[in-house]
Amino acid sequence: MRRKIPSNSALLAFEAAARHGSFARAAEELSLTEGAISRQIGRLETFLGVTLFKRVGNRVRLAPNGMRYAEQVRETLDRLERDSLYLMGQPLEGASIDIAAIPTFATRWLIPRLKHFQRRHPNVTVHIAERMEPFLLAGSGFDAAIHFEHPAWAGMHRHHLLEEVLVPVCSPALLAEAGADVSLDDLPRLHRRQNPDAWQIYAQETGIALSNSAVGARYDLHAMLIEAALAGLGVALVPRLYVGAELEQGRLIAPWPDGKGIAKNFCLVLPEPIESSEGPIQAFAQWLLEEARGVAN
Incomplete structure (x- = not known):
């Protein structure tokens, strides 16, 4: 009709x-x-x-x-x-894939590694969009998602990537200004708005006393927390895998223990098994799993 x-x-x-x-x-x-x-x-x-x-x-x-x-x-x-x-922007020869990802994971972990994928598959263009919440992958226009493990992904094919272990970090200058005997409770603490009880859980797990775990500025993204910590605004509880370069360079320090009790798992979500996926997304999935194994090991 x-x-x-x-x-x-x-x-x-x-x-x-x-x-x-x-x-x-x-x-x-x-x-x-x-x-x-x-x-x-x-x-x-x-x-x-x-x-x-x-x-x-x-x-x-x-x-x-x-x-x-x-x-x-x-x-x-x-x-x-x-x-x-x-x-109109698609390559005349080659293919492209669309990936939905958590914003800070995309900017701090995935994008810095994409050159490795491009060297291996120069004719595949990877488009990345941010998605903060789980969604229905079928019919979304995305070939895959990189997100936390969640019941909403039931029925999809999930592959474990990495564990998100939170660690308190701050600028060395902040600690130097506070003095050698300063405790974590004496320093301003920064919070992620979507995880308001993270500091409370961290204190219970590590036994570090915090008189009021809820006090401090709140930010939407881990990327904002990292920038705030770099600026000397306080101590941020962020995934260690996001701040590896800053810790290695000494731009951030982590003198306190990791908070493994508030860890989450990142996963790759596919609508079909990897072996049934089309060439470009299959290649991307296999490469991503290799990269994650390399970091985990």
């Missing part, structure tokens, strides 16, 4: 006129005459059987139905443009 979809020309004319609140300005943007815009919108209204604009003399304004439809059309056109530009 033929789809009941208006013409692209009519939708473009309507969206421009709705955005500008003017047929004349829409005509200027689209390099058409004002009469052509008016005719396109008239055809659209006839097609829909709905009045989209109220016409008062030479002026027009959106009717209530037009306001709702304008938002929907704008979203659809924006999405179509993004999808079209995405395809």
